[in-house]
Amino acid sequence: MHATHTGRxxxxxxxxxxxxxxxxxxxxxxxxxxxxxxxxxxxxxVKGTNSRSRIExxxxxxxxxxxxxAYEYDxxxxxxxxxxxxxxxxxxxxxxxxxxxxxxxxxxxxxxxGVTLTEVTSRIEGDIxxxxxxxxxxxVRNGYQRIRATFDIKGDAPAEKLxxxxxxxxxxxxxxxxLSNGVPVEVAVNAV
Amino acid sequence: MHATHTGRxxxxxxxxxxxxxxxxxxxxxxxxxxxxxxxxxxxxxVKGTNSRSRIExxxxxxxxxxxxxAYEYDxxxxxxxxxxxxxxxxxxxxxxxxxxxxxxxxxxxxxxxGVTLTEVTSRIEGDIxxxxxxxxxxxVRNGYQRIRATFDIKGDAPAEKLxxxxxxxxxxxxxxxxLSNGVPVEVAVNAV
Numbered sequence: 001m002h003a004t005h006t007g008r009x010x011x012x013x014x015x016x017x018x019x020x021x022x023x024x025x026x027x028x029x030x031x032x033x034x035x036x037x038x039x040x041x042x043x044x045x046v047k048g049t050n051s052r053s054r055i056e057x058x059x060x061x062x063x064x065x066x067x068x069x070a071y072e073y074d075x076x077x078x079x080x081x082x083x084x085x086x087x088x089x090x091x092x093x094x095x096x097x098x099x100x101x102x103x104x105x106x107x108x109x110x111x112x113x114g115v116t117l118t119e120v121t122s123r124i125e126g127d128i129x130x131x132x133x134x135x136x137x138x139x140v141r142n143g144y145q146r147i148r149a150t151f152d153i154k155g156d157a158p159a160e161k162l163x164x165x166x167x168x169x170x171x172x173x174x175x176x177x178x179l180s181n182g183v184p185v186e187v188a189v190n191a192v
Numbered sequence: 193m194h195a196t197h198t199g200r201x202x203x204x205x206x207x208x209x210x211x212x213x214x215x216x217x218x219x220x221x222x223x224x225x226x227x228x229x230x231x232x233x234x235x236x237x238v239k240g241t242n243s244r245s246r247i248e249x250x251x252x253x254x255x256x257x258x259x260x261x262a263y264e265y266d267x268x269x270x271x272x273x274x275x276x277x278x279x280x281x282x283x284x285x286x287x288x289x290x291x292x293x294x295x296x297x298x299x300x301x302x303x304x305x306g307v308t309l310t311e312v313t314s315r316i317e318g319d320i321x322x323x324x325x326x327x328x329x330x331x332v333r334n335g336y337q338r339i340r341a342t343f344d345i346k347g348d349a350p351a352e353k354l355x356x357x358x359x360x361x362x363x364x365x366x367x368x369x370x371l372s373n374g375v376p377v378e379v380a381v382n383a384v
Contacts, residue, residue, distance in 0.1 A: 015240030021274045025326055032329075035322040039284050043291035045312035048207030051295040053288040055280045060322070061272045068277045073265070073285075075292030080253045082213045083296070085260040088247045090293035090367050092231045093265075093285045096245040099235035100267030101282035102379070103243040104275070105325075120237035126375075130227040130252070133297075133364050134217055137224075143369035147377045154384055162383035170379045172325050175282050177335035182374035183318075185339045187294070187362045191354035192346055 016111035034061045049077040050086045081130075091144065095124040097175045098149060105169030110155060115165065117155040124149045147179065208303035226253045241269040242278045273322075283336065287316040289367045290341060297361030302347060307357065309347040316341045339371060 012018055028034045037060030043053040056070040075090050077083025099122045110117050126144040131137040153162045170176050204210055220226045229252030235245040248262040267282045269275025291314045302309050318339045324332040345354045362368050 015242070015276070017240075017274055024274055025328070028323065028326055029328055032323060035326065035328070035332075037320050037322055038317055039281060039287060039320065040315065040317045041284060041287040041291055043288070043295060043314045043316070045295050045299060045309065047299075048209075049296035049299050050207070051292050051312070053291055055284050055288065058270070058281075058284075065270060065272055067270065067280065071280050073288055075288065075296070077296055078250070078257060078259065080257055082209055082216055084207070087292075088259065088263050089231060089250075090289040090296065091370070092233060092247050092250075093289040093292070094367065094370060095231060095233040096235070096247065096265055096267065097282040097285040097289070098377070099233055099245055100243050100279075100285070103235060103237050104241035104267070104269055104282065107237060107239075107241055117237065120243070122235045123232065124235070125230055125232045128229050128231065128366065130229055131220065131224060132369075133366050134220055134227065135364060136217070136221055136227070140227075141369055141373070142364055143366045143373070144375045147375055149377065149379045150382070151379065152382045152384070159383035163381045166379070166381045166383075172327060172334055174320065174325050174335045175286065176377060176379070177324075177333055178283070178286060178371060178374075180374050180377050181333075181335070182370075182372050183336045183339055185290070185341065185368060185372050187341045187343065187358070187368070189355045189358045190342065190344045191351035191358075192344070 013111040013114070014107045014117050016108055018111045021108065021112070036060065046074070046086075047084070049083040051075060091126060091128065094144075094179065095126055095147070098147065098173075098179060099124050101173045101175035102149065102151070102166070102169050105173055106151075106153065106165055109165050109168050113161075113165065115155050115157040115161065117153065119154040120151065122149055122151045205303040205306070206299045206309050208300055210303045213300065213304070228252065238266070238278075239276070241273075241275040243267060283318060283320065286336075286371065287318055287339070290339065290365075290371060291316050293365045293367035294341065294343070294358065294361050297365055298343075298345065298357055301357050301360050305353075305357065307347050307349040307353065309345065311346040312343065314341055314343045
């Protein structure tokens with residue numbers, strides 16, 4: 001998720017409604033509690049390592065919002081890890097979130113700077129040593145050891161300006177921040 | 193992603209093929225480089241803040257693997273943030289990954305400990321102050337400020353044992369580790 005207000009260009013561009021985006025920024029600037037959001041997901045175990053999440057509503061801008069439709073996503077472990085492979089692995093969804101977050105910001109920032117984009121693609125890779133989660137080594141962490149993202153961007157601006165747009169998006173990316181810096185996560189359990 | 197080998201119960205349970213899971217653990221124990229995995233996602237900008245990721249293959253256990261099918265997921269910003277709402281937000285996918293990772297581990301660990309589960313559900317909430325990504329405050333981080341997960345678990349074991357299973361899953365969860373502790377993320381750009 002991403003936006004910017006530097007170098008304002010007033011027309012819609014890249015499918016981004018820039019005038020409304022700037023109006024939203026002004027509204028939040030004058031009433032900061034509009035910026036308080038809560039996103040949420042509910043999940044249900046299906047079988048084996050397969051579970052299904054539902055994404056439906058969120059709170060923010062002073063109210064409750066329903067997504068245009070409810071989304072359901074399966075996740076699973078792959079066969080080589082003795083799962084049913086009835087969905088991507090949970091860790092692959094982190095990479096999707098990173099790609100999508102930086103890409104959304106790129107579109108917003110390019111529009112705000114008057115740059116028309118023709119193509120933005122990315123590849124995200126995450127390296128992980130499964131001895132961590134398998135409990136086979138106390139020296140190996142459970143999660144990714146590193147993540148690499150490579151963006152290819154094309155548009156009607158010099159290469160240097162296009163690179164700056166991606167860099168600004170990275171610098172304001174919610175997912176990049178969470179993955180890079182971590183966040184306090186509390187886990188509570190009701191057992192009956 | 194998750195597994196454990198404490199308190200081995202030899203039969204399949206919860207849809208988990210426990211004998212094969214234990215055999216896999218033994219194989220990795222004797223040949224640790226089998227544990228080296230790389231997961232990957234490719235993404236393409238669609239329009240506005242909407243992009244689409246493709247999840248298809250990964251490397252690990254000494255080879256390249258294709259998922260049973262290729263998965264494609266859209267992400268977008270919601271209307272209230274001037275997006276098209278043609279998918280969940282990128283940050284919601286992080287919550288899905290967390291729910292799915294801990295739940296998969298719960299199923300594996302319960303099977304290994306001889307516990308039959310009847311229901312596992314969870315709700316994950318993430319609080320975020322959008323003044324960070326909107327560039328309206330330098331004191332507000334871009335990402336979630338906190339994440340709360342609540343699990344409800346039912347099965348043929350005392351509540352205390354069920355709680356321990358969730359706790360063990362949390363302690364060995366790849367996604368919990370990444371979200372809690374962060375990971376080095378490199379972003380490279382090709383602009384043409």
